[in-house]
Amino acid sequence: MPDEHIFQQLHTTSRAPYSWTEYARKFAWAIIGAPLVRFSPRPMRKFRVCILRAFGANIAWTVNIRPSAKIWHPWIFTMGEHSCLADGVLVYNLGPLSIGEHTVISQRVHICNGSHDYSKSDLPLLRPTSKIGSGVWICADAFIGPGVTIGNNAIVGACAVVTHDVSPTMIVAGNPAVVIRERPRPIS
Numbered sequence: 001m002p003d004e005h006i007f008q009q010l011h012t013t014s015r016a017p018y019s020w021t022e023y024a025r026k027f028a029w030a031i032i033g034a035p036l037v038r039f040s041p042r043p044m045r046k047f048r049v050c051i052l053r054a055f056g057a058n059i060a061w062t063v064n065i066r067p068s069a070k071i072w073h074p075w076i077f078t079m080g081e082h083s084c085l086a087d088g089v090l091v092y093n094l095g096p097l098s099i100g101e102h103t104v105i106s107q108r109v110h111i112c113n114g115s116h117d118y119s120k121s122d123l124p125l126l127r128p129t130s131k132i133g134s135g136v137w138i139c140a141d142a143f144i145g146p147g148v149t150i151g152n153n154a155i156v157g158a159c160a161v162v163t164h165d166v167s168p169t170m171i172v173a174g175n176p177a178v179v180i181r182e183r184p185r186p187i188s
Contacts, residue, residue, distance in 0.1 A: 008118075008122075025055070025073075033052070057074040057075065058077070058079075060082070060083075065085045069087070072092045077093055078098040079099045084105065086106050092114060095130065096113075101135070104137045106140040109138050109141065109143075109144070110142075111144045113128060113129075115128075132150045133149075133152035136150055137154075137156070139157050143162065145161070149166070151168030153168055154171070161176050161177055162177045163177070169185075171183050
């Protein structure tokens with residue numbers, strides 16, 4: 001006979017895990033910022049950067065963020081020079097997320113930087129810090145889990161599920177993602 005005890009007690013979870021300031025920011029972003037980004041014409045990259053910066057994002061003017069990319073909390077989002085968020089990318093950054101320079105996040109990648117502590121019955125919200133280095137390529141439909149660091153010049157294969165840190169210059173693929181080999185160094 002199965003255990004009758006239910007571990008998680010959802011009636012005890014926090015109804016308001018954010019500060020009131022964050023709720024105000026989230027509301028303004030949802031009503032004003034996100035729609036301006038979403039419905040901006042594709043060539044208006046600098047306009048999208050301007051809107052994201054107005055909402056606190058620390059991003060370079062040279063980034064390319066497609067209108068269909070979604071960033072959950074721009075005020076804890078950093079992105080370096082010449083990096084790109086392609087069509088349909090979901091940046092669910094409940095905690096701080098930084099993306100380095102010359103990094104490509106391909107179509108429909110899901111970066112999930114938030115979770116719950118499943119070891120506690122009230123499932124408190126976890127908001128870890130994640131980092132994606134410079135020169136990284138995250139291929140289409142990959143999933144990057146909470147608190148993951150991806151080292152400089154790494155490649156994450158298409159549809160990979162990354163739940164642990166990836167060392168610099170490594171190519172990972174699969175579910176769960178495993179190291180395939182080291183990325184070749186450019187010939188000078």
